[in-house]
Amino acid sequence: MSLLLGDSWAPVTSEVGFIEGDASELAAFHARWLDGLAAASSERPTQVTELSGALETNLAALLPLTKPLRQRFLFQSTDSAWTAYFDNGTPFADAASLSRVARDVGCRAVRVVAIVDSGPSAPRRGAAIWELYGPTKTEFLNYVRTVSLANDGGKWRFDVGGTPQPFEETERYQAKRMRDRFDVEMLERYLGALGIRAFDESFYVGSGWLVDAYRDAMARNVEVTLAEARGALGLDTGPA
Numbered sequence: 063m064s065l066l067l068g069d070s071w072a073p074v075t076s077e078v079g080f081i082e083g084d085a086s087e088l089a090a091f092h093a094r095w096l097d098g099l100a101a102a103s104s105e106r107p108t109q110v111t112e113l114s115g116a117l118e119t120n121l122a123a124l125l126p127l128t129k130p131l132r133q134r135f136l137f138q139s140t141d142s143a144w145t146a147y148f149d150n151g152t153p154f155a156d157a158a159s160l161s162r163v164a165r166d167v168g169c170r171a172v173r174v175v176a177i178v179d180s181g182p183s184a185p186r187r188g189a190a191i192w193e194l195y196g197p198t199k200t201e202f203l204n205y206v207r208t209v210s211l212a213n214d215g216g217k218w219r220f221d222v223g224g225t226p227q228p229f230e231e232t233e234r235y236q237a238k239r240m241r242d243r244f245d246v247e248m249l250e251r252y253l254g255a256l257g258i259r260a261f262d263e264s265f266y267v268g269s270g271w272l273v274d275a276y277r278d279a280m281a282r283n284v285e286v287t288l289a290e291a292r293g294a295l296g297l298d299t300g301p302a
Contacts, residue, residue: 065176065246066261070300071121073291076177079147079157080140080258082169086112088145089137089271091167096275106276113270117263118301120270126285127152133280139268142257144172146266152291164195165204171195174253174260176246179213186295187213190249194256200224209235209252211244220244229255 066075081088093108113120117138124134132151140146149155160171172194179188189212196206207224218240226232229252237243250261259265289299 064261065178067118067263069178069297071118071288072177072297072300073153073295074121074124074127074148074150074155074288077155077157077173077175078260079155079160080144080172080174080260081137081147081160081163081167082143082171083145083167085137085139085145085269085271088147088163088167089135089273092135092137092163093273093275095166096273100277109272109274109276111272111274113272115270117266117270120272121148122301123270123272124148124150126150126287127291128280128283128285129153131277131280131283132156133274133276133283135273135275136270137273138266138270140258140265141267142259142265144256144258146260152286153294158193161193161195161204164197168197170197170206172253172256172258174249175210175212176249176261178246180296186297187215189213190244190246192249192252194224194227209244211241227252227255 089110093110096108113123120136120138124136127150129152132149134150136148138146147157147160157173164171175189175191177189180186191210193208194206195204205224207227209222211220220240220243231248235243253260292300
């Protein structure tokens with residue numbers, strides 16, 4: 063199977079979030095939350111800009127990538143009730159932060175990690191992770207369900223938690239070989255059951271909303287080009 067944009071935008075697209083709600087409203091909510099964190103300072107307000115390009119064009123507005131602090135966030139409309147979330151963090155994005163959005167907005171959100179393993183000696187470790195968040199408290203925060211398979215330092219680890227959903231292929235979780243219990247293909251089917259076509263470029267339509275939250279502390283950030291981030295993972299340079 064092919065990942066989003068043929069994986070040419072990894073690691074930006076390796077971890078993606080989805081939130082039920084309008085993209086412009088969610089971007090404005092995120093900006094207000096960020097400004098609340100900086101309320102005691104005199105720093106400039108978070109900027110929110112509408113983007114009307116294709117998905118790749120809107121993703122380019124996230125560049126350069128930054129570490130350790132994330133500066134830019136993209137809330138992208140789709141042809142569904144879900145808004146997609148990307149950020150400019152490196153070496154990984156932080157879609158797990160959407161659990162807070164689900165709680166505070168009162169909706170569902172999803173974290174998706176899809177990374178094809180590059181082999182035992184490669185710097186890029188494979189993973190298929192699906193996390194579903196809800197608006198109310200559960201046994202662990204507001205996590206409704208988590209299913210993950212990840213290469214953890216050369217050893218595969220499989221984990222499940224929360225309440226099984228009716229579309230899950232739970233019989234696969236008993237497979238003798240760890241890597242057969244969950245994979246990116248299963249992840250894609252789970253997302254499809256929720257109405258999310260995460261790896262289909264045509265799913266991302268309409269406006270995107272760029273949230274730029276520059277803070278003085280970010281002057282110490284390291285800026286990383288997409289080509290540099292990909293090179294560190296043993297990937298080709300990606301889009302020009």
